[in-house]
Amino acid sequence: MQIVSWNVNSIRVRLEQLTSWILQESPDLLAIQETKVEDKDFPESAFQDIGYKCFFAGQKSYNGVAIIVRDNTSCYLLTPPKFPDQQKRFLGVNINGVDYVNVYVPNGSSVGSDKYLYKLEWLRVFEAWVGSRLEKNQNMVLMGDFNIAPKDIDVHDPKAWRGKILCTDSERSVIKNLEMLGFTDAFRLFNQNGGQFSWWDYRLNGFKRNLGLRIDLVLTSRNVTTQVTEVLIDKRLRELSRPSDHAMVITQIEDLGSAQ
């Protein structure tokens, strides 16, 4: 099972990049964030034309998530948590007994702002949902744009970012709490190096200078972690003209015998 997380930053602008990539790589599942499109305008047929089907939860202008799978994939949608409002940031499916949960965690703007408080509240609801869901199903993959750099090694300039948005102890404690539930930051199973980022600001020529953060994560539950064989950050689409500001995270998971 090859699964991909990508913050597309407008699926309409990046549609050609995305469908071309799918045709080349034939992934099994894509979790897409920041589609920025209402459901009635989601470009569903572009994926149907290449043999994939879509689930999507969108809104005008902001946010929006989608899960794209092969059209013969047998799956059902998960019931989302009760979040504080209607922003479209969560979409989960179950395939062969494994939950794939796609999240676009609020950015939080700046520490202390209303948006920051909303982010922490949203994360509290999410964390509680994960805890209760785990009691029913121990096979879980949490993936998406978490808008949290888990550790200083995930930040190009930890001193400059210390205590700033995406790097506060309050945000990072959410990752630690999920780890206490048994989840693992799968990328770090295979790569302990610094300088490994998934997002670079469009400004300041951030990508070419590798001024990035690793905020796009795949967190696997204990049962799944043992089956993960590879996690890569694929920067190829970030190198194209008119790129998203995020790179893809690609994860390979072997079959889960116990999950069937």
Added chain:
DNA sequence: ATGTCGCTCGAGGAGCGA
């Protein structure tokens, strides 16, 4: 270094969010 994108509203460019 207020830097760059994408979106909306509405018809040109300001304002918002990231």
